[in-house]
Amino acid sequence: MKFVVLSFLLLPGFFDRELHTTLPECDVVPELNKGVIEFVNTKIKKKVGRGECWDLANEALLSIDATWDGRYTFGKLVDHKTECVYAGDIMQFENVKTVIKDGSRTDYQEFPHHTAIIYEVKGPGKYVLAHQNTTFSGKKVGLSDFDLATVTKGKYKIYRPVK
Numbered sequence: 208m209k210f211v212v213l214s215f216l217l218l219p220g221f222f223d224r225e226l227h228t229t230l231p232e233c234d235v236v237p238e239l240n241k242g243v244i245e246f247v248n249t250k251i252k253k254k255v256g257r258g259e260c261w262d263l264a265n266e267a268l269l270s271i272d273a274t275w276d277g278r279y280t281f282g283k284l285v286d287h288k289t290e291c292v293y294a295g296d297i298m299q300f301e302n303v304k305t306v307i308k309d310g311s312r313t314d315y316q317e318f319p320h321h322t323a324i325i326y327e328v329k330g331p332g333k334y335v336l337a338h339q340n341t342t343f344s345g346k347k348v349g350l351s352d353f354d355l356a357t358v359t360k361g362k363y364k365i366y367r368p369v370k
Contacts, residue, residue, distance in 0.1 A: 233291035239368040240295025242271035247324055247337045250348045255339060258346025260322045263339050264297050267324060273368040279322070281366035287332065287355070296325045296365050298336065303361030318361070325365070326350055
């Protein structure tokens with residue numbers, strides 16, 4: 208009997224505080240977030256505004272008449288550890304560095320001051336980001352994987368669009 212209990216407790220993610228992303232209430236994406244994603248879908252591989260990272264979030268929020276400060280507070284602050292994270296939420300990075308190890312290869316990313324839109328939630332802390340002004344897509348909107356577990360330095364915030 209103890210073996211069964213221990214096996215259950217050792218399941219991956221059992222103690223993960225971000226299990227909320229698999230709960231049924233996280234399946235219903237807010238309408239404003241859907242509007243953000245619809246906007247992004249029309250802009251992939253295109254330059255938005257001046258091609259700066261912030262321009263994508265700015266124009267996406269303007270397209271859905273969202274309320275925000277017009278700078279870097281893109282709506283309601285979301286605690287990704289206790290709340291659902293949705294496609295259409297916006298991430299703001301400050302001095303973030305990541306280390307990604309894949310076998311014998313190690314990649315580093317830096318986001319000194321960067322804005323991105325969460326395009327897809329793949330799992331707890333694992334997202335596909337839509338952003339521009341990056342090394343891989345230049346001044347055009349591109350998609351890339353991002354895993355919070357790879358962050359080694361810096362801060363990030365996640366915001367939910369609001370009216």
